[in-house]
Amino acid sequence: xxxxxxxxxxxxxxxxxTTVSRVLNQKEEGMSQKTREKVLKVMEEVDFQPNQFAxxxxxxxxxxxxxxxxxxxxxYFPELCRxxxxxxxxxxxxxxxxxSDDQTDKEKRYLRLLEEQQVDGIIFSAKDYLDPSDEEQxxxxxxPFVLIDRGKEEKKHSGVFLDNDKGGYLAGKxxxxxxxxxxxxxxxxxxxxxxxxxxxxxxRALRESGVELLPSHIIEGNFQMEMxxxxxxxxxxxxxxxxxxxxxxxxxxxxxxxxxxxxIRIPTDLSIVGFDDIPLIxxxxxxxxxxxxxxxxxxxxxxxxxxxxxxxxxxxxVLFNPTLVVRESSTPPxx
Amino acid sequence: xxxxxxxxxxxxxxxxxTTVSRVLNQKEEGMSQKTREKVLKVMEEVDFQPNQFAxxxxxxxxxxxxxxxxxxxxxYFPELCRxxxxxxxxxxxxxxxxxSDDQTDKEKRYLRLLEEQQVDGIIFSAKDYLDPSDEEQxxxxxxPFVLIDRGKEEKKHSGVFLDNDKGGYLAGKxxxxxxxxxxxxxxxxxxxxxxxxxxxxxxRALRESGVELLPSHIIEGNFQMEMxxxxxxxxxxxxxxxxxxxxxxxxxxxxxxxxxxxxIRIPTDLSIVGFDDIPLIxxxxxxxxxxxxxxxxxxxxxxxxxxxxxxxxxxxxVLFNPTLVVRESSTPPxx
DNA sequence: TTGTACGCGTTATCAG
DNA sequence: CTGATAACGCGTACAA
Numbered sequence: 001x002x003x004x005x006x007x008x009x010x011x012x013x014x015x016x017x018t019t020v021s022r023v024l025n026q027k028e029e030g031m032s033q034k035t036r037e038k039v040l041k042v043m044e045e046v047d048f049q050p051n052q053f054a055x056x057x058x059x060x061x062x063x064x065x066x067x068x069x070x071x072x073x074x075x076y077f078p079e080l081c082r083x084x085x086x087x088x089x090x091x092x093x094x095x096x097x098x099x100s101d102d103q104t105d106k107e108k109r110y111l112r113l114l115e116e117q118q119v120d121g122i123i124f125s126a127k128d129y130l131d132p133s134d135e136e137q138x139x140x141x142x143x144p145f146v147l148i149d150r151g152k153e154e155k156k157h158s159g160v161f162l163d164n165d166k167g168g169y170l171a172g173k174x175x176x177x178x179x180x181x182x183x184x185x186x187x188x189x190x191x192x193x194x195x196x197x198x199x200x201x202x203x204r205a206l207r208e209s210g211v212e213l214l215p216s217h218i219i220e221g222n223f224q225m226e227m228x229x230x231x232x233x234x235x236x237x238x239x240x241x242x243x244x245x246x247x248x249x250x251x252x253x254x255x256x257x258x259x260x261x262x263x264i265r266i267p268t269d270l271s272i273v274g275f276d277d278i279p280l281i282x283x284x285x286x287x288x289x290x291x292x293x294x295x296x297x298x299x300x301x302x303x304x305x306x307x308x309x310x311x312x313x314x315x316x317x318v319l320f321n322p323t324l325v326v327r328e329s330s331t332p333p334x335x
Numbered sequence: 336x337x338x339x340x341x342x343x344x345x346x347x348x349x350x351x352x353t354t355v356s357r358v359l360n361q362k363e364e365g366m367s368q369k370t371r372e373k374v375l376k377v378m379e380e381v382d383f384q385p386n387q388f389a390x391x392x393x394x395x396x397x398x399x400x401x402x403x404x405x406x407x408x409x410x411y412f413p414e415l416c417r418x419x420x421x422x423x424x425x426x427x428x429x430x431x432x433x434x435s436d437d438q439t440d441k442e443k444r445y446l447r448l449l450e451e452q453q454v455d456g457i458i459f460s461a462k463d464y465l466d467p468s469d470e471e472q473x474x475x476x477x478x479p480f481v482l483i484d485r486g487k488e489e490k491k492h493s494g495v496f497l498d499n500d501k502g503g504y505l506a507g508k509x510x511x512x513x514x515x516x517x518x519x520x521x522x523x524x525x526x527x528x529x530x531x532x533x534x535x536x537x538x539r540a541l542r543e544s545g546v547e548l549l550p551s552h553i554i555e556g557n558f559q560m561e562m563x564x565x566x567x568x569x570x571x572x573x574x575x576x577x578x579x580x581x582x583x584x585x586x587x588x589x590x591x592x593x594x595x596x597x598x599i600r601i602p603t604d605l606s607i608v609g610f611d612d613i614p615l616i617x618x619x620x621x622x623x624x625x626x627x628x629x630x631x632x633x634x635x636x637x638x639x640x641x642x643x644x645x646x647x648x649x650x651x652x653v654l655f656n657p658t659l660v661v662r663e664s665s666t667p668p669x670x
Numbered sequence: 671t672t673g674t675a676c677g678c679g680t681t682a683t684c685a686g
Numbered sequence: 687c688t689g690a691t692a693a694c695g696c697g698t699a700c701a702a
Contacts, residue, residue: 005679016689021681031687047475049451053391054679057694062388064431064452072413073614082407082434089444094452096399097432099417109424117399117429118387140382225618253618260620279408280615283560283588285595340695351673356697367671389695392678 004046013042024050056118064094065306066114066122068107070150072099074223074250075278076295077125080148083299084123091307093120102127108134115141121306123299126150128192130157144309148302153193158309158317160302164197165204167291167322171245171273172205174289174324179332180243180271184217184235186228186255187247198247198275217241221251228254236262236270242333243271249278252288252329271330275322286328293322339381348377359385391453399429400641401449401457403442405485407434409558409585410613411630412460415483418634419458426642428455437462443469450476456641458634461485463527465492479644483637488528493644493652495637499532500539502626502657506580506608507540509624509659514667515578515606519552519570521563521590522582533582533610552576556586563589571597571605577668578606584613587623587664606665610657621663628657 006020013020015035022031023039042048056062067084069077081097088095096119098110104127111134114122122145126134130151138145147159175183185202188195203213219235221228228251235241236258246252252274256266264270266286274281277292301318308315341355348355350370357366358374377383391397402419404412416432423430431452433445439462446469449457457473457480459465465486473480482494510518520537523530538548554570556563563586570576571593581587587609591601599605601621609616612627636653643650 003679007679017680018682018689018691019687022688025681035688051392051679052451052453053388053395053397054694055681056388057386057392057679057696058681060388060694072417073410075408075410075413075615078407078410078413081432082436085432085434089448094431094448096429097416097420099420101417113424113429116384116387225615253615256618257620280410280560280588280618283591283615283619285592285620338695341697342695352696353673353698354671357672360697362697365671370672386695389678390697392680392695393697395678 003051004048005051006048009039009042009046009048012046013039015039060118061120062118063092064096064117064119065303066096066098066110066117066119067125068098068100068110068114068122069125070100070102070127071223072097074248075280076248076276079278079295080125080299083296083301084303085299087300087303091303093303100127104131107131108137111137115143119143121145121310123148123302123306124151128189130154144306146302146306146309146315148298150192150194152197152317158305158315160298160305160318160320162194162293162298162320162322164194164322165201167275167293168198168201168203168245168247169205170201170322170324171198171275171291172202174326174330175243175245175271175273176205176209176211178243178271178330181211181333182241183211183213183243183245184219184241185213185245185247186219186221186232186251188221188223188251190220195247202245221247221254223248223250225250225254225257228252229257230254232258233262236264241270243273243330245273245275247275249274249276249281249288249290252290253281253284256284267329267331268334271333273330277325284329289327289330290325291322292325293320338386339383340386344374344377344381344383347381348374350374395453396455397453398427399431399452399454400638401431401433401445401452401454402460403433403435403445403449403457404460405435405437405462406558407432409583410615411583411611414613414630415460415634418631418636419638420634422635422638426638428638435462439466442466443472446472450478454478456480456645458483458637458641459486463524465489479641481637481641481644481650483633485527485529487532487652493640493650495633495640495653495655497529497628497633497655497657499529499657500536502610502628503533503536503538503580503582504540505536505657505659506533506610506626507537508543509661509665510578510580510606510608511540511544511546513578513606513665516546516668517576518546518548518578518580519554519576520548520580520582521554521556521567521586523556523558523586525555530582537580556582556589558583558585560585560589560592563587564592565589567593568597571599574599576605578608578665580608580610582610584609584611584616584623584625587625588616588619591619602664602666603669606668608665612660619664624662624665625660626657627660629655
């Protein structure tokens with residue numbers, strides 16, 4: 001028993017295939033109720049499903065989006081995926097999720113794969129910025145796309161971003177207000193613009209109060225726990241600072257671990273502020289003060305933006321605002 | 336400038352479309368080197384990409400798999416996704432990832448969506464077991480599928496599973512060997528078979544040493560941190576047990592939090608053993624002893640199994656072995 | 671060794 | 687208000 005086609009439906013209903021196609025696509029202006037219902041009934045009965053290949057062949061649309069994220073193992077991204085997926089599904093799109101594992105060549109392979117799969121659009125969270133060669137590929141393939149999280153500086157393309165500078169500023173201000181003066185910062189890779197944005201906002205907050213961030217107190221990480229763990233060792237052993245701002249929660253976790261190993265108590269000896277507010281940090285003891293972003297909603301917004309693009313509506317980037325969530329890991333310094 | 340077709344390639348290369356199609360599909364037995372190379376060169380030059388819709392229409396294959404997972408926010412599943420994705424891509428399949436959010440109706444909707452998208456196969460991690468109505472839908476749609484993680488008891492269908500009973504046993508044995516006699520267990524939902532498997536293995540280990548698990552010491556959770564956190568309160572306050580086995584790491588995190596709030600020290604006052612060994616638990620202090628499963632590899636194996644099915648090779652389920660990873664959260668009880 | 675011609679299941683155009 | 691029919695781009699049986 002093979003799949004039924006609109007031809008079969010047409011026969012069963014005693015109408016032409018055109019008519020069936022019409023009700024399928026709700027192009028029913030001025031169609032008799034009776035015909036319509038007859039067709040609908042038959043379709044219902046046999047649980048008819050149109051062939052997407054044939055459809056795509058004609059319409060050139062796959063009803064599928066692609067999503068490329070840099071690292072699915074960072075809990076930030078599953079949240080983002082959920083947002084994108086939910087919004088896409090609600091608009092009747094499927095989603096192909098690709099994890100580039102922070103590797104540029106994988107990113108390129110996936111771009112290619114999505115092109116081959118003829119997705120209708122791509123939501124792209126690049127490794128760091130939108131690579132010119134990627135940009136060229138996307139435009140050559142004429143695939144509409146929106147950026148998300150990474151690539152804000154790309155003024156030519158719209159996307160959904162966080163005001164990272166503001167996030168950094170909030171973190172800095174908070175620590176300053178608590179009275180900290182000797183502070184360090186563990187940033188993401190220098191090559192990633194949002195790392196620098198967070199750092200700059202952070203430094204601005206310190207400068208406003210006449211506090212300087214020593215170069216030796218700026219540590220470059222890779223947004224992952226492991227490296228932050230190792231790289232924070234020196235810093236913590238020297239005991240020069242009373243507070244650390246980790247530019248994402250995963251790295252804050254690494255600092256927690258190292259602090260614990262060195263017998264440094266949080267927040268008594270050391271205050272820590274993270275960034276992202278990923279769900280899992282509720283497991284940290286003490287609870288982590290962090291800069292929150294509404295990742296799920298950003299995912300949804302990206303899809304809305306993409307759909308606008310498909311409809312040829314002029315789009316502009318959306319900037320989300322981070323907020324400070326004060327918990328237990330930040331207190332005034334111990335004098 | 337529209338997309339090029341094999342017809343265009345054929346013209347440029349001065350051959351027929353059949354010839355182009357042949358080199359595209361590597362059906363080149365007995366084709367002259369020269370023709371072949373000529374075609375290949377043209378395809379290279381224009382960066383030709385065949386139209387998947389037209390292909391699918393003829394071959395009835397989409398080169399796409401679907402993956403349904405119950406909860407992408409549990410870090411166990413991103414690992415699984417990575418495995419599935421990598422293996423699928425290596426075999427030139429794309430992957431549509433669907434997150435059912437532990438909701439049966441979403442599960443059904445996704446099954447339907449994947450059917451509509453005409454995926455070539457589905458890797459299905461059901462909410463708890465393979466629902467008869469899902470089973471019927473899958474078989475009616477004739478979509479090959481393999482189960483993963485959940486649904487082992489389904490003898491009719493093959494899949495990739497963990498020996499959960501053994502995992503539970505390892506946890507129990509470990510605690511017994513450390514000298515614990517008053518032990519509690521936080522299990523997953525009763526409706527999920529693997530919850531019971533883990534519990535049974537665990538109980539078997541205790542029984543072998545004449546230790547009984549009191550009904551009041553069996554607490555039903557939902558595999559999530561939050562509920563384990565709340566539900567462990569009573570248990571911890573009564574101070575009846577010296578050790579807890581949490582049936583997944585997320586729930587272990589919840590216990591950590593509650594223990595901390597109540598001033599119960601781990602492992603001095605309380606030993607804890609988790610399950611899964613998800614990456615993020617390296618952030619826990621002290622480090623969590625847990626039952627490890629090779630989630631990534633399980634994902635890969637599931638795809639291999641699925642591809643075998645597509646090739647009409649007889650398949651049997653694959654059972655993975657969990658291992659005990661002793662870290663810092665389990666020590667002999669304090670007497 | 672290569673080419674011709676048909677069919678896959680839809681949508682869109684035009685005619686009735 | 688409804689129906690023929692020509693695309694869409696590819697794979698393949700059959701022909702040369």
